[in-house]
Amino acid sequence: MSTKNKILDAADVLFADKGFNGTSLREITSQANVNLAAVNYHFGSKKELIKAVMSRYMDELSPQLESSLLLICQADVKPSLHDVFSAFIAPLLNLNEFKVNGTSTFLQLLGRGYTDSQGFLRWFLTTQYPNVFTHFTKAVKIAYPELSTEEMFWRLHFTMGTIVFTMSSSEALIDIAENDFDNKLDIAGVIERVIPYVAAGVAAPIIKI
Protein backbone atom coordinates (compact mmCIF):
# COMPACT_ATOMS: atom_id res chain seq x y z
CA MET A 1 0.00 0.00 0.00
CA SER A 2 1.14 3.50 -0.79
CA THR A 3 2.39 5.81 1.93
CA LYS A 4 -0.40 8.22 1.11
CA ASN A 5 -3.07 5.59 1.75
CA LYS A 6 -1.36 4.29 4.85
CA ILE A 7 -1.54 7.81 6.26
CA LEU A 8 -5.18 8.26 5.25
CA ASP A 9 -6.18 4.93 6.77
CA ALA A 10 -4.51 5.69 10.07
CA ALA A 11 -5.63 9.30 10.12
CA ASP A 12 -9.34 8.81 9.67
CA VAL A 13 -9.64 6.31 12.51
CA LEU A 14 -7.64 8.52 14.87
CA PHE A 15 -9.43 11.68 13.77
CA ALA A 16 -12.79 10.00 14.29
CA ASP A 17 -11.78 8.78 17.71
CA LYS A 18 -10.01 11.79 19.17
CA GLY A 19 -10.92 14.72 16.96
CA PHE A 20 -8.77 16.70 14.57
CA ASN A 21 -7.17 18.90 17.20
CA GLY A 22 -6.78 15.94 19.52
CA THR A 23 -4.76 13.86 17.10
CA SER A 24 -1.12 14.67 16.42
CA LEU A 25 0.77 13.93 13.24
CA ARG A 26 3.17 11.87 15.31
CA GLU A 27 0.34 9.58 16.38
CA ILE A 28 -0.85 9.23 12.82
CA THR A 29 2.54 8.52 11.28
CA SER A 30 3.61 6.06 13.94
CA GLN A 31 0.28 4.24 13.63
CA ALA A 32 0.76 4.16 9.87
CA ASN A 33 4.42 3.11 10.16
CA VAL A 34 5.65 5.97 8.04
CA ASN A 35 7.99 8.84 8.71
CA LEU A 36 6.68 11.94 10.45
CA ALA A 37 7.63 14.18 7.55
CA ALA A 38 5.58 12.10 5.12
CA VAL A 39 2.39 13.99 5.94
CA ASN A 40 3.84 17.34 4.99
CA TYR A 41 5.55 15.84 1.96
CA HIS A 42 2.42 14.16 0.56
CA PHE A 43 -0.31 16.48 1.79
CA GLY A 44 1.40 19.80 2.50
CA SER A 45 -0.05 20.37 5.93
CA LYS A 46 -2.28 18.87 8.59
CA LYS A 47 -5.21 20.95 7.39
CA GLU A 48 -4.86 19.54 3.86
CA LEU A 49 -4.69 16.03 5.32
CA ILE A 50 -8.00 16.62 7.07
CA LYS A 51 -9.52 17.75 3.80
CA ALA A 52 -8.11 14.70 2.03
CA VAL A 53 -9.56 12.35 4.66
CA MET A 54 -13.00 13.88 4.27
CA SER A 55 -12.79 14.05 0.49
CA ARG A 56 -11.99 10.37 0.23
CA TYR A 57 -15.28 9.55 1.96
CA MET A 58 -17.37 12.24 0.34
CA ASP A 59 -16.20 11.38 -3.18
CA GLU A 60 -17.35 7.83 -2.52
CA LEU A 61 -20.60 8.80 -0.81
CA SER A 62 -21.96 11.85 -2.57
CA PRO A 63 -22.71 10.31 -6.00
CA GLN A 64 -24.63 7.46 -4.38
CA LEU A 65 -26.44 9.88 -2.12
CA GLU A 66 -27.39 12.17 -4.97
CA SER A 67 -28.80 9.41 -7.12
CA SER A 68 -30.60 7.86 -4.16
CA LEU A 69 -32.27 11.17 -3.33
CA LEU A 70 -32.99 11.88 -7.00
CA LEU A 71 -34.81 8.57 -7.20
CA ILE A 72 -36.99 9.64 -4.28
CA CYS A 73 -37.78 12.96 -5.92
CA GLN A 74 -38.75 11.38 -9.24
CA ALA A 75 -40.86 8.56 -7.83
CA ASP A 76 -44.50 8.33 -8.91
CA VAL A 77 -45.90 8.14 -5.39
CA LYS A 78 -45.26 10.99 -3.01
CA PRO A 79 -42.52 9.93 -0.59
CA SER A 80 -42.88 10.14 3.17
CA LEU A 81 -40.21 11.78 5.31
CA HIS A 82 -39.29 8.31 6.46
CA ASP A 83 -38.63 7.44 2.83
CA VAL A 84 -36.45 10.50 2.39
CA PHE A 85 -34.28 9.74 5.39
CA SER A 86 -34.15 6.07 4.48
CA ALA A 87 -32.52 7.10 1.22
CA PHE A 88 -29.38 7.71 3.26
CA ILE A 89 -29.16 4.17 4.61
CA ALA A 90 -27.77 2.25 1.66
CA PRO A 91 -25.17 4.83 0.60
CA LEU A 92 -23.99 5.17 4.18
CA LEU A 93 -23.78 1.44 4.80
CA ASN A 94 -21.94 0.99 1.52
CA LEU A 95 -19.04 2.83 3.12
CA ASN A 96 -18.45 -0.36 5.08
CA GLU A 97 -17.34 -2.01 1.84
CA PHE A 98 -15.20 0.95 0.98
CA LYS A 99 -13.32 0.63 4.27
CA VAL A 100 -13.70 -1.48 7.41
CA ASN A 101 -16.04 0.36 9.81
CA GLY A 102 -16.30 3.01 7.12
CA THR A 103 -19.83 4.02 8.00
CA SER A 104 -19.29 4.78 11.65
CA THR A 105 -15.86 6.24 11.02
CA PHE A 106 -17.26 8.65 8.46
CA LEU A 107 -20.19 9.69 10.63
CA GLN A 108 -17.87 10.26 13.55
CA LEU A 109 -15.61 12.34 11.33
CA LEU A 110 -18.63 14.38 10.30
CA GLY A 111 -19.42 15.04 13.93
CA ARG A 112 -15.85 16.04 14.66
CA GLY A 113 -15.80 18.35 11.70
CA TYR A 114 -18.79 20.25 12.94
CA THR A 115 -17.54 20.86 16.45
CA ASP A 116 -13.76 20.97 16.03
CA SER A 117 -12.07 23.63 13.95
CA GLN A 118 -14.78 26.27 14.22
CA GLY A 119 -16.91 25.37 11.28
CA PHE A 120 -14.29 25.28 8.58
CA LEU A 121 -15.41 21.77 7.61
CA ARG A 122 -19.01 22.86 7.33
CA TRP A 123 -17.86 25.41 4.80
CA PHE A 124 -15.79 22.76 3.04
CA LEU A 125 -18.69 20.33 2.72
CA THR A 126 -21.34 22.81 1.66
CA THR A 127 -19.12 24.40 -0.96
CA GLN A 128 -17.53 21.21 -2.29
CA TYR A 129 -20.62 19.01 -2.25
CA PRO A 130 -23.59 21.36 -2.60
CA ASN A 131 -25.69 18.95 -4.65
CA VAL A 132 -26.27 16.63 -1.72
CA PHE A 133 -27.85 19.47 0.20
CA THR A 134 -30.02 20.75 -2.65
CA HIS A 135 -31.29 17.29 -3.53
CA PHE A 136 -32.06 16.58 0.09
CA THR A 137 -34.00 19.76 0.73
CA LYS A 138 -35.87 19.21 -2.53
CA ALA A 139 -36.89 15.74 -1.38
CA VAL A 140 -38.02 17.03 2.01
CA LYS A 141 -40.00 19.76 0.29
CA ILE A 142 -41.85 17.12 -1.73
CA ALA A 143 -42.55 14.98 1.30
CA TYR A 144 -43.71 17.87 3.49
CA PRO A 145 -44.66 20.83 1.26
CA GLU A 146 -46.41 22.71 4.07
CA LEU A 147 -43.08 23.24 5.83
CA SER A 148 -41.74 26.73 5.21
CA THR A 149 -38.16 27.10 4.05
CA GLU A 150 -37.15 28.65 7.33
CA GLU A 151 -38.69 25.93 9.42
CA MET A 152 -37.07 23.36 7.18
CA PHE A 153 -33.74 25.08 7.70
CA TRP A 154 -34.01 24.71 11.45
CA ARG A 155 -35.33 21.19 11.45
CA LEU A 156 -32.68 19.98 9.07
CA HIS A 157 -30.03 21.42 11.31
CA PHE A 158 -31.63 19.74 14.29
CA THR A 159 -31.51 16.52 12.30
CA MET A 160 -27.89 17.03 11.42
CA GLY A 161 -27.20 17.52 15.10
CA THR A 162 -28.99 14.36 16.08
CA ILE A 163 -27.15 12.24 13.54
CA VAL A 164 -23.76 13.75 14.03
CA PHE A 165 -23.83 13.76 17.79
CA THR A 166 -25.22 10.25 18.00
CA MET A 167 -22.61 8.89 15.67
CA SER A 168 -19.78 10.76 17.35
CA SER A 169 -20.52 8.83 20.49
CA SER A 170 -22.08 5.76 18.90
CA GLU A 171 -19.44 3.36 20.19
CA ALA A 172 -19.97 4.44 23.77
CA LEU A 173 -23.75 4.35 23.39
CA ILE A 174 -23.67 0.88 21.84
CA ASP A 175 -21.57 -0.35 24.75
CA ILE A 176 -23.91 1.16 27.34
CA ALA A 177 -26.96 -0.28 25.60
CA GLU A 178 -25.33 -3.72 25.48
CA ASN A 179 -24.55 -3.65 29.19
CA ASP A 180 -27.93 -2.32 30.28
CA PHE A 181 -30.26 -4.12 27.91
CA ASP A 182 -28.30 -7.15 26.68
CA ASN A 183 -28.94 -5.95 23.16
CA LYS A 184 -25.85 -5.59 20.99
CA LEU A 185 -26.54 -3.11 18.20
CA ASP A 186 -24.33 -2.42 15.23
CA ILE A 187 -24.16 0.84 13.33
CA ALA A 188 -27.03 -0.24 11.07
CA GLY A 189 -29.13 -0.84 14.17
CA VAL A 190 -28.45 2.66 15.42
CA ILE A 191 -29.36 4.11 12.03
CA GLU A 192 -32.61 2.13 12.06
CA ARG A 193 -33.50 3.63 15.41
CA VAL A 194 -32.57 7.20 14.64
CA ILE A 195 -34.53 7.46 11.40
CA PRO A 196 -38.02 7.24 12.93
CA TYR A 197 -36.87 9.83 15.43
CA VAL A 198 -35.62 12.41 12.96
CA ALA A 199 -38.47 11.72 10.53
CA ALA A 200 -40.98 12.40 13.30
CA GLY A 201 -39.04 15.48 14.37
CA VAL A 202 -39.06 17.01 10.90
CA ALA A 203 -42.71 16.02 10.51
CA ALA A 204 -43.70 17.74 13.76
CA PRO A 205 -46.76 20.00 13.58
CA ILE A 206 -45.90 23.51 12.48
CA ILE A 207 -45.50 25.91 15.36
CA LYS A 208 -47.31 29.22 15.49
CA ILE A 209 -45.53 32.29 16.69
Added chain:
Amino acid sequence: MSTKNKILDAADVLFADKGFNGTSLREITSQANVNLAAVNYHFGSKKELIKAVMSRYMDELSPQLESSLLLICQADVKPSLHDVFSAFIAPLLNLNEFKVNGTSTFLQLLGRGYTDSQGFLRWFLTTQYPNVFTHFTKAVKIAYPELSTEEMFWRLHFTMGTIVFTMSSSEALIDIAENDFDNKLDIAGVIERVIPYVAAGVAAPIIKI
Protein backbone atom coordinates in the same frame (compact mmCIF):
# COMPACT_ATOMS: atom_id res chain seq x y z
CA MET B 1 -14.51 41.20 41.61
CA SER B 2 -12.35 38.37 42.86
CA THR B 3 -9.64 36.90 40.71
CA LYS B 4 -11.38 33.55 40.87
CA ASN B 5 -14.58 34.97 39.39
CA LYS B 6 -12.73 37.01 36.80
CA ILE B 7 -11.16 33.78 35.62
CA LEU B 8 -14.45 31.88 35.60
CA ASP B 9 -16.21 34.65 33.68
CA ALA B 10 -13.54 34.79 31.02
CA ALA B 11 -13.13 31.04 30.87
CA ASP B 12 -16.72 30.03 30.28
CA VAL B 13 -17.16 32.37 27.32
CA LEU B 14 -13.91 31.24 25.72
CA PHE B 15 -14.55 27.57 26.46
CA ALA B 16 -18.02 27.84 24.95
CA ASP B 17 -16.67 29.56 21.87
CA LYS B 18 -13.53 27.56 21.12
CA GLY B 19 -13.80 24.38 23.14
CA PHE B 20 -11.82 23.24 26.14
CA ASN B 21 -8.84 22.00 24.20
CA GLY B 22 -8.99 25.00 21.90
CA THR B 23 -8.68 27.57 24.66
CA SER B 24 -5.35 28.21 26.35
CA LEU B 25 -4.83 29.43 29.87
CA ARG B 26 -2.95 32.38 28.42
CA GLU B 27 -6.03 33.45 26.49
CA ILE B 28 -8.19 33.11 29.58
CA THR B 29 -5.91 34.98 31.95
CA SER B 30 -5.20 37.81 29.53
CA GLN B 31 -8.91 38.17 28.82
CA ALA B 32 -9.55 38.22 32.56
CA ASN B 33 -6.64 40.63 33.24
CA VAL B 34 -5.03 38.35 35.77
CA ASN B 35 -1.68 36.67 35.94
CA LEU B 36 -1.16 33.40 34.09
CA ALA B 37 -0.25 31.53 37.26
CA ALA B 38 -3.54 32.52 38.90
CA VAL B 39 -5.38 29.59 37.33
CA ASN B 40 -3.06 27.02 38.83
CA TYR B 41 -2.99 28.88 42.11
CA HIS B 42 -6.76 29.14 42.51
CA PHE B 43 -7.94 26.01 40.72
CA GLY B 44 -4.97 23.68 40.69
CA SER B 45 -5.08 22.77 37.03
CA LYS B 46 -6.89 23.44 33.78
CA LYS B 47 -9.01 20.32 34.26
CA GLU B 48 -10.20 21.56 37.64
CA LEU B 49 -11.00 24.94 36.11
CA ILE B 50 -13.21 23.20 33.55
CA LYS B 51 -15.02 21.38 36.36
CA ALA B 52 -15.45 24.65 38.27
CA VAL B 53 -16.90 26.37 35.21
CA MET B 54 -19.43 23.60 34.73
CA SER B 55 -20.24 23.32 38.42
CA ARG B 56 -21.04 27.01 38.68
CA TYR B 57 -23.76 26.58 36.08
CA MET B 58 -24.99 23.20 37.20
CA ASP B 59 -25.29 24.24 40.84
CA GLU B 60 -27.50 27.10 39.69
CA LEU B 61 -29.50 25.03 37.21
CA SER B 62 -30.00 21.60 38.69
CA PRO B 63 -32.23 22.52 41.70
CA GLN B 64 -34.56 24.49 39.44
CA LEU B 65 -34.58 21.69 36.90
CA GLU B 66 -35.32 19.06 39.50
CA SER B 67 -38.24 20.92 41.02
CA SER B 68 -39.59 21.82 37.61
CA LEU B 69 -39.54 18.17 36.53
CA LEU B 70 -40.92 17.03 39.88
CA LEU B 71 -43.85 19.38 39.37
CA ILE B 72 -44.54 17.71 36.02
CA CYS B 73 -44.41 14.25 37.58
CA GLN B 74 -46.80 15.15 40.40
CA ALA B 75 -49.37 17.00 38.29
CA ASP B 76 -52.93 15.74 38.28
CA VAL B 77 -53.27 15.60 34.52
CA LYS B 78 -50.95 13.36 32.57
CA PRO B 79 -48.30 15.54 30.96
CA SER B 80 -47.48 15.42 27.26
CA LEU B 81 -43.93 15.04 26.05
CA HIS B 82 -44.12 18.66 25.01
CA ASP B 83 -44.88 19.52 28.62
CA VAL B 84 -41.90 17.52 29.82
CA PHE B 85 -39.46 19.21 27.52
CA SER B 86 -41.01 22.59 28.20
CA ALA B 87 -40.08 22.09 31.85
CA PHE B 88 -36.53 22.86 30.80
CA ILE B 89 -37.31 26.27 29.36
CA ALA B 90 -37.67 28.41 32.46
CA PRO B 91 -34.69 27.00 34.36
CA LEU B 92 -32.51 27.35 31.28
CA LEU B 93 -33.60 30.89 30.53
CA ASN B 94 -33.08 31.84 34.16
CA LEU B 95 -29.37 31.36 33.53
CA ASN B 96 -29.54 34.65 31.64
CA GLU B 97 -30.11 36.41 34.93
CA PHE B 98 -27.33 34.46 36.53
CA LYS B 99 -24.88 35.68 33.89
CA VAL B 100 -25.14 37.64 30.65
CA ASN B 101 -25.82 35.19 27.82
CA GLY B 102 -25.79 32.49 30.47
CA THR B 103 -28.24 30.22 28.71
CA SER B 104 -26.47 29.97 25.40
CA THR B 105 -23.06 29.91 27.04
CA PHE B 106 -24.06 26.99 29.23
CA LEU B 107 -25.64 25.03 26.41
CA GLN B 108 -22.59 25.57 24.27
CA LEU B 109 -20.41 24.40 27.15
CA LEU B 110 -22.54 21.31 27.42
CA GLY B 111 -21.99 20.59 23.76
CA ARG B 112 -18.26 21.11 24.10
CA GLY B 113 -18.14 18.83 27.09
CA TYR B 114 -19.68 16.00 25.19
CA THR B 115 -17.39 16.12 22.19
CA ASP B 116 -14.14 17.47 23.63
CA SER B 117 -12.19 15.59 26.25
CA GLN B 118 -13.44 12.11 25.39
CA GLY B 119 -16.47 11.92 27.60
CA PHE B 120 -14.95 12.91 30.90
CA LEU B 121 -17.57 15.62 31.29
CA ARG B 122 -20.37 13.18 30.65
CA TRP B 123 -19.06 11.15 33.53
CA PHE B 124 -18.77 14.30 35.64
CA LEU B 125 -22.36 15.39 35.00
CA THR B 126 -24.01 12.01 35.42
CA THR B 127 -22.18 11.26 38.65
CA GLN B 128 -22.39 14.73 40.20
CA TYR B 129 -25.95 15.55 39.15
CA PRO B 130 -27.76 12.21 38.78
CA ASN B 131 -31.13 13.49 40.04
CA VAL B 132 -31.71 15.57 36.94
CA PHE B 133 -31.46 12.46 34.82
CA THR B 134 -33.65 10.28 37.00
CA HIS B 135 -36.37 12.90 37.30
CA PHE B 136 -36.33 13.49 33.60
CA THR B 137 -36.63 9.84 32.62
CA LYS B 138 -39.38 9.43 35.18
CA ALA B 139 -41.31 12.31 33.61
CA VAL B 140 -40.87 10.89 30.12
CA LYS B 141 -42.05 7.51 31.37
CA ILE B 142 -45.25 9.11 32.65
CA ALA B 143 -45.84 11.01 29.43
CA TYR B 144 -45.17 8.03 27.18
CA PRO B 145 -45.49 4.80 29.20
CA GLU B 146 -45.56 2.56 26.12
CA LEU B 147 -41.95 3.44 25.38
CA SER B 148 -39.62 0.68 26.53
CA THR B 149 -36.65 1.61 28.65
CA GLU B 150 -34.27 0.75 25.89
CA GLU B 151 -36.08 2.81 23.30
CA MET B 152 -36.24 5.66 25.77
CA PHE B 153 -32.50 5.38 26.29
CA TRP B 154 -31.86 5.80 22.61
CA ARG B 155 -34.35 8.58 22.03
CA LEU B 156 -33.13 10.57 24.99
CA HIS B 157 -29.63 10.38 23.66
CA PHE B 158 -30.86 11.47 20.26
CA THR B 159 -32.51 14.38 22.04
CA MET B 160 -29.38 15.24 23.92
CA GLY B 161 -27.56 15.27 20.59
CA THR B 162 -30.07 17.56 18.99
CA ILE B 163 -29.95 20.07 21.81
CA VAL B 164 -26.26 19.99 22.40
CA PHE B 165 -25.26 20.17 18.77
CA THR B 166 -27.76 22.89 17.97
CA MET B 167 -26.63 25.02 20.85
CA SER B 168 -22.95 24.45 20.14
CA SER B 169 -23.46 26.14 16.80
CA SER B 170 -26.45 28.28 17.71
CA GLU B 171 -24.68 31.56 17.05
CA ALA B 172 -23.72 30.56 13.53
CA LEU B 173 -27.21 29.17 12.86
CA ILE B 174 -28.89 32.33 14.15
CA ASP B 175 -26.69 34.42 11.86
CA ILE B 176 -27.44 32.28 8.81
CA ALA B 177 -31.17 32.36 9.55
CA GLU B 178 -31.06 36.13 9.91
CA ASN B 179 -29.30 36.56 6.59
CA ASP B 180 -31.49 34.13 4.67
CA PHE B 181 -34.91 34.80 6.20
CA ASP B 182 -34.66 38.28 7.74
CA ASN B 183 -35.75 36.73 11.01
CA LYS B 184 -33.48 37.42 13.98
CA LEU B 185 -33.95 34.73 16.61
CA ASP B 186 -32.57 34.78 20.12
CA ILE B 187 -31.73 31.74 22.18
CA ALA B 188 -35.30 31.52 23.47
CA GLY B 189 -36.51 31.43 19.88
CA VAL B 190 -34.21 28.54 19.10
CA ILE B 191 -35.43 26.67 22.16
CA GLU B 192 -39.03 27.25 21.12
CA ARG B 193 -38.30 25.71 17.75
CA VAL B 194 -36.34 22.73 18.97
CA ILE B 195 -38.87 21.55 21.53
CA PRO B 196 -41.61 20.52 19.08
CA TYR B 197 -38.92 18.72 17.15
CA VAL B 198 -37.53 16.68 20.03
CA ALA B 199 -40.97 16.07 21.51
CA ALA B 200 -42.15 14.65 18.19
CA GLY B 201 -38.97 12.60 17.89
CA VAL B 202 -39.39 10.99 21.28
CA ALA B 203 -43.09 10.48 20.59
CA ALA B 204 -42.39 8.72 17.29
CA PRO B 205 -44.28 5.45 16.73
CA ILE B 206 -42.50 2.49 18.23
CA ILE B 207 -40.42 0.59 15.73
CA LYS B 208 -40.76 -3.15 15.26
CA ILE B 209 -37.68 -5.25 14.75
Added chain:
DNA sequence: AACTAATTTAAACGCACGTTTAAAATAACG
Protein backbone atom coordinates in the same frame (compact mmCIF):
# COMPACT_ATOMS: atom_id res chain seq x y z
C1' DA C 1 25.48 1.83 -15.90
C1' DA C 2 24.70 6.63 -15.21
C1' DC C 3 21.91 10.24 -14.37
C1' DT C 4 17.68 12.32 -12.79
C1' DA C 5 13.51 12.56 -10.23
C1' DA C 6 10.79 11.01 -6.42
C1' DT C 7 10.55 9.48 -1.88
C1' DT C 8 12.08 8.42 2.77
C1' DT C 9 14.69 9.43 6.68
C1' DA C 10 16.66 11.51 11.03
C1' DA C 11 17.28 15.62 13.06
C1' DA C 12 16.32 20.00 14.23
C1' DC C 13 13.56 24.40 14.35
C1' DG C 14 10.54 27.67 16.48
C1' DC C 15 6.50 28.04 18.97
C1' DA C 16 2.73 27.52 22.24
C1' DC C 17 1.21 24.99 25.86
C1' DG C 18 0.30 23.72 31.15
C1' DT C 19 2.78 23.96 35.11
C1' DT C 20 6.18 25.33 38.66
C1' DT C 21 9.14 28.40 41.16
C1' DA C 22 10.62 31.93 44.20
C1' DA C 23 10.44 36.58 45.07
C1' DA C 24 7.45 40.71 45.53
C1' DA C 25 3.23 42.76 46.94
C1' DT C 26 -0.86 42.89 49.54
C1' DA C 27 -4.08 41.60 53.29
C1' DA C 28 -5.17 39.96 57.90
C1' DC C 29 -4.55 40.13 62.56
C1' DG C 30 -2.82 40.33 67.40
Added chain:
DNA sequence: CGTTATTTTAAACGTGCGTTTAAATTAGTT
Protein backbone atom coordinates in the same frame (compact mmCIF):
# COMPACT_ATOMS: atom_id res chain seq x y z
C1' DC D 1 3.41 48.40 64.14
C1' DG D 2 5.23 43.99 63.27
C1' DT D 3 4.40 39.47 61.94
C1' DT D 4 2.23 36.01 59.55
C1' DA D 5 -0.69 34.35 55.83
C1' DT D 6 -2.46 35.10 51.36
C1' DT D 7 -2.21 36.53 46.83
C1' DT D 8 0.11 38.36 42.75
C1' DT D 9 3.88 38.60 39.77
C1' DA D 10 7.62 37.68 36.28
C1' DA D 11 10.33 34.24 34.73
C1' DA D 12 11.49 29.90 33.62
C1' DC D 13 10.80 24.78 32.96
C1' DG D 14 9.89 20.73 30.33
C1' DT D 15 6.97 18.86 26.79
C1' DG D 16 4.72 18.17 22.57
C1' DC D 17 3.30 20.23 18.55
C1' DG D 18 3.42 21.29 13.12
C1' DT D 19 6.79 22.18 10.05
C1' DT D 20 11.31 22.45 7.64
C1' DT D 21 15.76 20.95 6.22
C1' DA D 22 19.26 18.40 3.99
C1' DA D 23 21.16 14.12 3.38
C1' DA D 24 20.23 9.20 2.26
C1' DT D 25 17.72 6.01 -0.25
C1' DT D 26 14.85 4.25 -3.89
C1' DA D 27 12.61 4.34 -8.43
C1' DG D 28 12.40 5.65 -13.11
C1' DT D 29 14.51 6.75 -17.58
C1' DT D 30 17.79 6.79 -21.36
